[in-house]
Amino acid sequence: MRFITLTRRAVLALGCACLVLGLSSFSAYADPGARTAVGQVSFVIGVVKSKAPEGKEQEITKGAAVHVGDQLITQAGGHVHIQFIDGAKVSLRPSSRLTIEDYSQGQNGRNSAIRFRLDEGVMRSMTGGWGEAERERFRLNTPLAAIGIKGTDFIVKTDANRTLASVVTGSIILSPMDLQCRSSLGACDNGRAQILSDAMNGQLLELKKGQLNPSLIPAFDLLAKKDAVTLRTAMLTDKKKLASSDEAATTEPDAAAGDPANQSVTLGTTAITTAQNVLASKEDLIWVRFPWVQRFSGDQFTKSFEEAKLSGMEALAGIGSYALYRDNSINPVFNPNVTSANFQLKDSLATFYNPATFSQQLVSVDRGTLTVNFANNTFATTLGMHNATLGSTSIAAQGVVTGNGNLIGTSGDAWLQGGLNNTGKNAGYLFEKTYSQGTVSGITLWGRK
Secondary structure: OHHHHHHHHHHHHHHHHHHHHOHHHHHHOOOOOOOOEEEEEEEEEOOEEEEOOOOOEEEOOOOOEEEOOOEEEEOOOOEEEEEEOOOOEEEEOOOEEEEEEEEEOOHHHOOOEEEEEEEEEEEEEEOOHHHHHOHHHEEEEOOOEEEEEOOOEEEEEEOOOEEEEEEEEOEEEEEEOOHHHHOOOOOOOOOOOEEEEOOOOOEEEEEEOOOOOOEEEEOOOOOEOOOOOOOOOHHHOOHHHHHOEOOOOOOOOOOOOOOOOOOOOOOOHHHHHOOOOOOOOOOOEEEEEOOOOOOOOOOOOOEOOOOOOOOOOEEEEEOOOEEEEEOOOOOOOOOOOOOEEEEEEEEEEEEEEEOOOOEEEEEEEEEEEEEEEOOOOEEEEEEEEEEOOOEEEEEEEEEEEOOOOEEEEEEEOOEEEEEEOOOOOEEEEEEEEEOOOOEEEEEEEEEEO
16 A cells, blocks of 8 residues: 555656646746746646636636636536646536635745635545645635645535535545635634545545534545435436446546445444444444544433444444444345334434534433335434523424435435434434524434334
């Protein structure tokens, strides 16, 4: 593995040297006496345009120079690769807008500044020499998130309502965007950052509009044309659609494709090796606390890594603090033996976060209903809750049941994600609902009546 890393760095270094030697070719595309070129288009399909800060817009082709301040715009079917002078590479997918806000190096090779802004679409970034040397001065901003790196090949998909990020190699640090983060470089330490590394195999970071903290969710291919949100109905009948790649894909290696509902997810080897003991009881659906989460008073059902051996288990849902895991060793295939079922709430844990006071309070879950129709692959659920700040409140949500037993909320007044065990007798889901005073989030565990 180390050999592969060293070889890749050698290739990047060689690419950097070749680009520096070839900088004179960039000048043919630059305005006379204008900005210095920092990269070059190495591949283009379809219509891709470059918009300069002064508003001048032109279509670009292979070999065109890229400058600080340029906004790259790919139309539907458009796809472009940029190679920068330090060996870094950026791939921009169709219907995307990326601005190169800064790409510079100070004296003596220090004080580099690399900052991108992805307004919408999908990009893949492979760090070059400058970013490797000064990782604390690399930043990618989206409308919702600030992303720093620790030496990385990563993929980001964003629009005004959601940012998703996956890691191929290395790790990233994603924080919700605020005024503190907007103009800075590197990771933004605003107390709400979440790390994603290649060791956390099979997970994505997700940040939605109005969400206070990024969430870890089961991975799917961000380079595919559609994702779980647009394919919730299709994935029930045609799983192959989710594996379809972008028509503009090249021979460059992409992140592993996979059905967002059916892909098995396991934590990385570092997390698994911390698990020492097998569960005393043979529960096949469990909630696991991440190592940084302190157990709340009254929590009798979540398991820590010290209590559970997770190797071989499948993650059905996850957030920054908890993940729902299923043991497939006894019943390896999802096959409920009924057409419909009503479930009884067995355990729950919920908290209310108040951003005005930076405080977190426990929320009492008083009652709940969960009905699953296996015949038409749908479910509906309600929860009744009480909190000193909010008083009595509730959630109601509906969604789909995938062929693998995942629960994905599609409508209602709360975000929801979860799953069932393979016999369809137990279920669990996590939820999040935003109020004017703050956000309630929680986890639930259910048993068939």
